[in-house]
Amino acid sequence: MKRLTQENILAVALLCFFVGILVLSLDYSPRARLVPVPISVLGIILLGAQLVWQNLRSPDELHVDMLEFLTRRGINPVEGAEADDASSADQSPETPAAPGDLSVFSREVFAFGKVLAFVGLFLLLGPFPSVFIFTFAYLSLSRHYHWAKALVVTTIFVVIVYVLFVEVLDIQLYHGVLEPLVNNY
Amino acid sequence: MKTIWKTTILGALVLALAAFAVPGASQAASGFYDGKVITLIVPNSPGGRMTRYARLYGPYIAKYTGAKEVRIVNKKGGGGVKGTNYLWVQKPDGMTIAFTSVPTLILAQLSGSEAVQFDATKFVYLGRAATEPRVMVVGGKNEIRSIEDVRNLKRPFINPSQGTDEDFYTLAILADALDFDLKIVTGYEGQADTGVAVIKGDGDGLLTAWTYTIPLIANGDMHPILTIWTERHPDYPDIPSALEIVEGEKKAGVQAIVNMLAMHRGFFGPPDMDPKATAALRDAISKAAADPELQAEGEKQGLILLPSDGETEQARITQITDASQGLKPVLKAALASIK
Amino acid sequence: MIEAIGGGLAMLLTPQAMTFMFIGVVYGLIVGILPGLGGIVAMALLLPFAYGYETAAMLALLLGAHIATIWGSSVTGILFKVPGAAKSLALIFDGYPLTQQGHASRALGASATAALLGGILGAIFLAVSIPIVRPIMLFLGPSEYLMMALWGLTIIATFSEGSLLKGLVAACIGVLIAFVGMDPVTATPRFTFDSIFLLDGISFPVAMIGLFAVAEMMKLFVKGGSILDRDVTEQRSTVMDGVKDAFRHWWLVARSSLLGVWIGVLPGIGASVGGIAAYAQAVQTSKTPEKFGHGAIEGVIAPDATVGANEGGGLMPTLAFGIPGGESMAILLIAFVSMGVTPGPQMLTNNLDLVFGMMWIIVLANAMTTLIGLVASPYLARLPAMNANIMVPLVLSVCFIGAFATRGHVEDVIVAAIFGFIGYIMEKYNYSRANMVIGMVLAEMIERNLHISLTLYGDTFIFTRPITLIMFIFIIVTTVMPFYRNWRRDRAVAPVAGGGE
Incomplete structure (x- = not known):
């Protein structure tokens, strides 16, 4: 997908967000909507301008903008190297050549998926079992450590985090959706 | 899965035992x-x-x-x-x-x-x-000196408020029972904010816990005018309690709010x-x-x-x-x- | 007076008080470093252990912990882009880029030193300004607070290079997100979709954990390697460089400390505004404002000096009127009540040594924190070099538990993840996340004080309140000045270089 298309999709999505806020705000009392309404209208105007601006600029200018984007965030653009490749251990990947758009996209999907998986575990099992599973899985599946070493590192980490949050900070635990099934409450 | 459960639970147990003595x-x-x-x-x-x-x-x-x-x-x-x-x-x-x-x-x-x-x-x-008793106070320099002054006020009584807490509702019930005009100004953030607003005169007065007002009253920054309590407060025997001055059909409502606060x-x-x-x-x-x-x-x-x-x-x-x-x-x- | 200053110090120089302060500081550092939890939590947790000891020891333990959380929060902000608490938010704007460039040690050194200097200067400013605190507090009101918040908004331009339009859009989103929940002014549930969880709004620390830390870990995963720039193989500067930086910018430190004291004193301004105001002030008075956001050391020094000086300010509403200035002060006052001292203006005559004792605690606890900080910094600075494969799971784990711990709601973990996604997308498409959080921080202050001003002073309050009007003009001038300066510079350069931008 072209960068411009992506930018347009995002801008339209944000536009929808502001319109939604505006519609919701109109239901509120005059004082409650005093600030939200002007802000959402401002957002709509700004995004309208942004849409026009990014679509009407000549390809040259767009190119300049892209270049600026690349140089300023020179370190950030996504680099290659497979997710679970052992070679990515210890030193940074030495593949400056820009990878195909697809691989970036698939890694992004992976990143989103990992966060989602972690949150899902968290909801199901509660904080510490999920941290244990996630960390152990991440360390061993990325082959950064041998699974035995990963297990040791994970255990030490979980104990430290547990002591800090539960013992030192007295956090009350959430036991996860599954706990009632295990415990029958 | 099972081993992980066991490890975590075991670890948790050991630590919990140590903690919950x-x-x-x-x-x-x-x-x-x-x-x-x-x-x-x-x-x-x-x-x-x-x-x-x-x-x-x-x-x-x-x-x-x-x-x-x-x-x-x-x-x-x-x-x-x-x-x-x-x-x-x-x-x-x-x-x-x-x-x-x-x-x-x-x-x-x-x-x-x-x-x-x-x-x-x-x-x-x-x-x-x-x-603890709640008390209605006005600013030390305010022209209002008593609850009677509030009732005879020709303009609304301005109350800086933190939001819809029990003081907000109590004051509304008092205003209704004692028949005075009340203008509640919401948006203040915390007790210091409302307190300073009353002391400087942006607002007339507020309702709050008795202990909170002790240094302010001692200092002359605030002046008590009404106790929201079943009886007068022993420290301020001259300040009437809300139940004394409300008569007639509204009394049940004030009694209810006093009961609630109690x-x-x-x-x-x-x-x-x-x-x-x-x-x-x-x-x-x-x-x-x-x-x-x-x-x-x-x-x-x-x-x-x-x-x-x-x-x-x-x-x-x-x-x-x-x-x-x-x-x-x-x-x-x-x-x-x-x- | 001198006697009281000495008496305050003597009160603290007992083995018990100093031991307690050390325990408090270490505890505070840990709490500060963990995301989502701040000084109030630290104090509330220590409170039960403090009873029964002498007052000086009790105060040293509680206040020491509170002071130490501040720098603890800065550390993670600088190293991992995880602001430990709302008030350390501004640290990530320049602290994290410095880390990426291999200057983590320097940033930590500067941050710790600035916090110490801020703490000391703050205490001095406080002691000096005791006589004028009362009149000034009574002088400034909601309309002036509104202007201060609007002034904070002017830094949006700093983070909007490339596209001012996108920068403003991000700020608008931030403002609207801050409005989720029960509106404090009209008690209307806004944008809650009938959810009781959302009634309390989006927790600010949780949103920050998501926007910055979770998003950064996602980016790191996509990118691989470590968070350092690829050509950075070793630290390019030392902790001492940072210490020197803080002293070299002494004038900035002094200004920021003064600002911090007053933000602490004024009851209508939250501490999270403090760091942002300090940052705004540093940008606007800098000769090289364009460097901010890319690793300007001033961007680390100013907010840290401000939050360092901020704490003592919270003491003032108590000393001036007998009103606890905030939640943390309310906890400290318990110590007074338990020893039979009524907190209030009479403390200035009857218990002046206690007042100075508290100021000494602020100074000494800051010194202790800084000392520990300077020793630990070189080791801490190595952490960002960790490989992504270790960093991602560990940081994500701590962040999610931290998000959960802020309020004990498991829904907050979901919120952190959603904000992580939002943060990743915003970063990728160049919508400034910094602007978004600035909008979030200032939105409530703007809305509250706008409503109060309108109700109390009428629709034209800007013109009927002289100080407000002066501040308003000042804001317009300081906002327009940089653009005007750029325009003049561009015009001067244009004939030579042949084109702007």
């Missing part, structure tokens, strides 16, 4: 709670005053019920409403009770808050840990709670309150104690329920005035 847990009394765990829900922040009262009482309730432990669980949110909604649907077996500001709950319900899923008048009240920091259980559990808990809470050790500890922590037993508190609820229909329109109007 509750002092004086045995010394059984009534028998109903022998060896059981009571969950005490505190729908307020873990670091707040309400939780500190709960932590003070917890071990002593365990001591006098014979329970193994009183486990305090904070369920903060929606101004106490979230945790109270949770209690509303718990089994009334006496194993889960709550402790929080009772007037806040009753007023949230009466004002028609959308978040409320409970009926506060149906809870089983178990006893009160503390309450219930301030209270213990309560789900509706139709097991009578045996209710009796055991009411007894234990009364005994805990009378325990000199608890009193000494409370004093050390700066927690004022003014206990009252469960039956007294339950009786207040009856009066509040009777008068509450008359209050609803006043509360709704107060809420509408700031929209």
Whole structure:
């Protein structure tokens, strides 16, 4: 997908967000909507301008903008190297050549998926079992450590985090959706 | 999966054992709670005053019920409403009770808050840990010197407010009963903000807890004009109490709000709670309150104690329920005035 | 007076008080470093252990912990882009880029030193300004607070290079997100979709954990390697460089400390505004404002000096009127009540040594924190070099538990993840996340004070309140100045270089 298309999709999505806020705000009392309404209208105007601006600029200018984007965030653009490749251990990947758009996209999907998986575990099992599973899985599946070493590192980490949050900070635990099934409450 | 569970649970157990060495847990009394765990829900922040009262009482309730432990669980949110909604649907077996500001709950319900899923008048009240008189004060330099001045004021009485808390509603009910014009200005952030607004004259006065006003009154920055209490405050015998000056049909409403405020920091259980559990808990809470050790500890922590037993508190609820229909329109109007 | 200053110090120089302060500081550092939890939590947790000891020891333990959380929060902000607490938010704007460029040690050194200097200067400013605190507090009101918040908004331009339009859009989103929940002014549930969880609004620390830390970990996963720039193989500067930086910018430190004291004093301004205001002030007075956001050391020094000086300010509403200035002060006052001292203006006559004792605690606890900080910094600075494969799971784990711990709601973990996604997308498409959080921080302050001003002073309050009007003009001038300067510079350069941008 072209960068411009992506930018347009995002801008339209944000536009929808502001319109939604505006519609919701109109239901509120005059004082409650005093600030939200002007802000959402401002957002709509700004995004309208942004849409026009990014679509009407000549390809040259767009190119300049892209270049600026690349140089300023020179370190950030996504680099290659497979997710679970052992070679990515210890030193940074030495593949400056820009990878195909697809691989970036698939890694992004992976990143989103990992966060989602972690949150899902968290909801199901509660904080510490999920941290244990996630960390152990991440360390061993990325082959950064041998699974035995990963297990040791994970255990030490979980104990430290547990002591800090539960013992030192007295956090009350959430036991996860599954706990009632295990415990029958 | 199983090993992970075991490791975590084992680790947790070892650490938990080390941590939860509750002092004086045995010394059984009534028998109903022998060896059981009571969950005490505190729908307020873990670091707040309400939780500190709960932590003070917890071990002593365990001591006098014979329970193994009183486990305090904070369920903060929606101004106490979230945790109270949770209690509303718990089994009334006496194993889960709550402790929080009772007037806040009753007023949230009466004002028609959308978040409320409970009926506060149906809870089983178990006893009160503390309450204190509330007082209406005006700025030290304000032209208003008495509650009579407020009633004769040719303009609205301006009240800087932190939001729709019990002081907000109480003042609205007083304004209705004493027939003065009230303009509540919301948007202030915290007591310091409203206090300074009154001292500098942006607002006329406010309603707050008695202890909070002591240095301000001593200093001449604020001047008390009314006590919201069943009687006059011994420190200020010249300041009338709200119940003295309200006459006629409005008196029931003011009595109801005084009753509500009197219930301030209270213990309560789900509706139709097991009578045996209710009796055991009411007894234990009364005994805990009378325990000199608890009193000494409370004093050390700066927690004022003014206990009252469960039956007294339950009786207040009856009066509040009777008068509450008359209050609803006043509360709704107060809420509408700031929209 | 001198006697009281000495008396305050003597009160603290007991083995018990110093031991307690050390325990408090270490505890505070840990709490500060963990995301989502701040000084109030630290104090509330220590409170039960403090009873029964002498007052000086009790105060040293509590206040020491509170002071130490501040720098603890800065550390994670600088190293991992995880602001430990709302008030350390501004640290990530320049602290994290410095880390990426291999200057983590320097940033930590500067941050610790600035916090110490801020703490000391703050205490001095406080002591000096005791006589004028009362009149000034009574002088400034909601309309002036509104202007201060609007002034904070002017830094949006700093983070909007490339596209001012996108920068403003981000700020608008931030403002609207801050409005989720029960509106404090009209008690209207806004944008809650009947959810009781959302009634309390989006927790600010949780949103920050998501926007910055979770998003950064996602980016790191996509990118691989470590968070350092690829050509950075070793630290390019030392902790001492940072210490020197803080002293070299002494004038900035002094200004920021003064600002911090007053933000602490004024009851209507939250501490999270403090760091942002300090940052705004540093940008606007800098000769090289374009460097901010890319690793300007001033961007680390100013907010840290401000939050360092901020704490003592909270003491003032108590000393001037007897009103606790905030939640943390309310906890400290318990210590007074338990020893029979009524907090209030009479403390200035009857218990002046106690007042100075508190100021000494602020100074000494800051010194202790800084000392520990300077020793630990070189080791801490190595952490960002960790490989992504270790960093991602560990940081994500701590962040999610931290998000959960802020309020004990498991829904907050979901919120952190959602904000992580939002943060990743915003970063990728160049919508400034910094602007978004600035909008979030200032939105409530703007809305509250706008409503109060309109109700109390009428629709034309900007013109009827002289100080407000002066501040308003000042804001317009300081906002327009940089553009005007750029325009003049461009015009001067244009004939030579042949084109702007």
